[in-house]
Amino acid sequence: MPRVSPCHRADECIKPKETDYDGARLRQLPGNLGIGHLRYPTAGSSSASEAQPFYGTPTNEPLNTPFGLCMSVNGNLINVEELREFLDVEARRHINSDSDSELLLNVYAHALTELGKSRVNSEDIFTALRTVYEKCQGAFACTVMIAGFGILGFRDANGIRPLCIGSRPSLTLEGATDYFMASESVALKQLGFSNIRDIQPGQAVFIQKGCAPIYRQVVEQRSYTPDIFEYVYFARPDTVMDGISVYRSRQNMGIELAKRMREVLDNQIIDAIDVVPNQGLRKKSVRRKLSPIECEFKGRNVLLVDDSLVRGTTSREIVQMVKECGAKSVIFVSCSPEIKNQHIYGIDLADPAELAAHGRKTDEIAKYIGADRLVYLTLEGLQAACRDAVEKKTGAEKDATTEKDTTAAKEFEVGVFNGEYVTGVPEGYFEHLSSVRQQGKKRKAVTLELTLNGSAESTDNPAVVTNSGPVYDAGPEYREDISIYNFASEIPSHER
Structure with a gap:
């Protein structure tokens, strides 16, 4: 060997x-x-x-x-x-x-x-x-x-x-x-x-x-x-x-969301439906990257669909762009419930105070992002969408696994939505998490300043690591509302 x-x-x-x-x-x-x-x-x-x-x-x-x-x-x-x-x-x-x-x-x-x-x-x-x-x-x-x-x-x-x-x-x-x-x-x-x-x-x-x-x-x-x-x-x-199946679960989310929209929107007529594009765009970059086709929006009731609404900064800018095209009204719908709490298990969303849903009711969130209406999928609907997406194994794969191995999850960790975390949370952990985030922001600010001033190009500075490779607008690290860092750089990919 x-x-x-x-x-x-x-x-x-x-x-x-x-x-x-x-x-x-x-x-x-x-x-x-x-x-x-x-x-x-x-x-x-x-x-x-x-x-x-x-x-x-x-x-x-x-x-x-x-x-x-x-x-x-x-x-x-x-x-x-x-x-x-x-x-x-x-x-x-x-x-x-x-x-x-x-x-x-x-x-x-x-x-x-x-x-x-x-x-x-x-x-x-x-x-x-x-x-x-x-x-x-x-x-x-x-x-x-x-x-x-x-x-x-x-x-x-x-x-x-x-x-x-x-x-x-x-x-x-x-x-x-x-x-x-x-x-x-x-x-x-x-x-x-x-x-x-x-x-x-x-x-x-x-x-x-x-x-x-x-x-x-x-x-x-x-x-x-x-x-x-x-x-x-x-x-x-x-x-x-x-x-x-992740694919089936997302299809089911759309089905559950359609049911929810029927309940909330009654018989309101929708003229155009659009999926919110890559939210990795920073607010100041949205208008440079996205150019709406005015004739598709002018005089219409527009429905914007996104998988989630975290900080809402990019969503607010997109809603404003659609309205500037002459849309009669803009309805924003999210395939997940209101994100009101911190994620503590490996996804750094934001401090609670930075979340669009923090301390706001649904109509207040709609006003915050500039939408006329806002519809969230319920937590029950989201969980049902995932439970109903079990992938059934067939043939050789079915023969190679035991019944226990093929058991699919039926419950989920949803603390980011309802604040109930499956492990419980030690006293003082949220304060610790906020402190870590603040330190990270300070490091990023210092590194960004050094980079903009040209100091980051010095190989004698071990505190700064730059990535000379290409940057692709794909993957969660490019979402502004989900703060995710590329391990190759102190600067988040979406801020380069």
Whole structure:
């Protein structure tokens, strides 16, 4: 089998600015085990020094982790201060960054060390993982590479963040099997993987080098409540997540929204329907990017449809543009309910005071964005749309999974809409989150000022990392109302 060669320095890996479109650079890497990370950071700095997988400190020196651990995390921990104290006082471990992912890695590393073994086996891998579930609160879907030994994947006990696994005949070794874990099934399918199954809440899978996967229910499921915002916006439509087709769920949202509109709008005549375009446009960029065709709007009752309404800044500008074209009236409809609360599990929406629905009734929100009417899909309607989108497996995929594996989620994490979070929220966490956001804003402001003044081009300034690659208007990182950062830069992609 090919040798395993984990990266020990940043310049041995594929750097963010060196985009590997055809996979050529990836194929040049030696070894048969690997993990990657495409997600933005939601806690801590957004600089490249904290880009995952976590394998070293911001200065790229090896982390003090045993057994060559390297970890990628999708999610957000909500008891970070408690974990910092535990690692400092009890585990005597120094944390090098503000990232909660480094906390999770160190908790697991400490648990492995406490086993007192120079070499661990697969049973030890699962045993140490129990400590992670006991100590870490929040949402997490993780992959861990144990150098020269294998790959571990595990998911929080509520299943808030997604994780799935698939297999295919090996492309490089005759008679062998390749295994692949990812957040979305489409990543696996596009690379020819099949027998795709969701890793269940509280479940882990370990793939030892040269062996078949071992599944273990490490802790009992607390619930099966994936984040419903994945279906509303984040996931690709061709993904099946926790047994639910994202595409079908969005079709169902439209059906449920139509029912809601009949209830609210009575027999009001709609002359034109338009889907709100990419909301990644900043307010000052809307009029440069969008040019409405006046004859399509003039003298008509216009219905604008969007998946969600967060801050409302871009929506307000688009509504104004439609009215300037002579629209008789503008009705704005959202495929999700009012977003009134913070998202604490890995999607950095905004502080509550910045949300369009914060402290406002529906008619007041309509006035705020300049619309004549505003219609939200109800929370019950949104959940029903997702429940009714269960993807039924057939043929070989059905034969390859057990009845338990094909169970689809029936309940969802909806705290962003109703303020009821499945994990509960530790006292003081919201204040901590606001503080982190404010620090992030200050960092971005300083970096932007340096960039505009030309100072950012200096390679002697380690605090500033720029991305020289192309910028594409696709993906959630380009929405102004959902603050998501590209890990390759301190400057959000939509602000470059």
